[in-house]
Amino acid sequence: MHALLISCATLFFACSISAGAATHADTLVVGMDLSYPPFEMTDKAGEPSGLSVELAQELGKALNKPIAIQNMAFDGLIPALKTGKIDLILSSMTATAERARSIDFSEPYFKSGLSLLVNKSSPVASVADLDNPQRTIAVKRGTTGHIYVAQHLKKAHLLLLDKESSAVMEVVQAKADATIYDQIFVVQNWQRNPDTTRVLLDPIDAGEWAIGIRKGNDALKVQVNAFLATFRANGGFSRLADAYLQEQKAGFEKLGVPFPL
Structure with a gap:
């Protein structure tokens, strides 16, 4: 993938990854x-x-x-x-x-509807199949995927994680049946793990x-x-x-x- 990595110095932007407030009022x-x-x-x-x-x-x-x-x-x-x-x-x-x-x-x-990245060995064929105490869902904390599971899939076992990559790894390793996230994220991680995952891309919840x-x-x-x-x-x-x-x-x-x- 080609990425335009433009340095902040070149563009005269004061970029920072530290915590805290702006360095001056005009920033x-x-x-x-x-x-x-x-x-x-x-x-x-x-x-x-x-x-x-x-x-x-x-x-x-x-x-x-x-x-x-x-x-x-x-x-x-x-x-x-x-x-x-x-x-x-x-x-x-x-x-x-x-x-x-x-x-x-x-x-x-x-535009970014929610969809499912599913482990290939899991029997899950739709989001409804996840509302089951025998199913495990891994999601990133605070995301719309987390919110959706909390509201609609209350019977499932929920793994709350701090990173999308961690949720994907749970699915790849068959420790979770699925992760729920934005369509583009699901497609990206299916492409990178085609032997262990499959994608159910029809949006289960629209979003922008x-x-x-x-x-x-x-x-x-x-x-x-x-x-x-x-x-x-x-x-x-x-x-x-x-x-x-x-x-x-x-x-x-x-x-x-x-x-x-």
């Missing part, structure tokens, strides 16, 4: 969980990289503000936004009604990713939405998909499913 502090490649990750030098990082950099250029990226656990992003430690969440976050009670969201920029914004920060919300509209109209999202998501696009094509970006 736009963006919260991410840098453990979800190719969207949010670190390069070999430990610097933030990925599709979401480049999108944040483009937003900074549009707003004429330097960007500081704060790396934190996914379930800590909303509390950090609400307490002012960060200004935005740009971390493959699905805009849900529950989350919208605490924070505002931009217009969506990515959006940028999280603190309630009351209406001026920033208007600016973010204007940027997203212009960036899409100018082919920005298509360019990012070509740079970062060739592997995933090929997987969707093989399965006969339209690519969501």
Whole structure:
């Protein structure tokens, strides 16, 4: 997979992966969980990289503000936004009604329904089969997959983990029947583990990713939405998909499913 790993120094952005507030009032502090490649990750030098990082950099250029990226656990992003430690969440976050009670969201920029990555030896043929005390589901803590299981699959044994990769490994090693996550994540990990996993890609719950914004920060919300509209109209999202998501696009094509970006 080709990735445009652009250094923050080259773009004159003040990037940081430490915890804490902005270094100065004019900096736009963006919260991410840098453990979800190719969207949010670190390069070999430990610097933030990925599709979401480049999108944040483009937003900074549009707003004429330097960007500081704060790396934190996914379930800590909303509390950090609400307490002012960060200004935005740009971390493959699905805009849900529950989350919208605490924070505002931009217009969506990515469609991402939930689907299943299943171990090949598991008898699971649909999400309904998972609502069974004999079935085990591994999910990342605080994600929409976690929320879905808690609400709809209460009979299943739930393994709560801190990383998507850990949930996938439980499925690969047949310690869990399935993991529930965004379609693009499921396709990506099926491609990487074709001998031990299979995919049930029909969305079990529709969703769209959006940028999280603190309630009351209406001026920033208007600016973010204007940027997203212009960036899409100018082919920005298509360019990012070509740079970062060739592997995933090929997987969707093989399965006969339209690519969501």
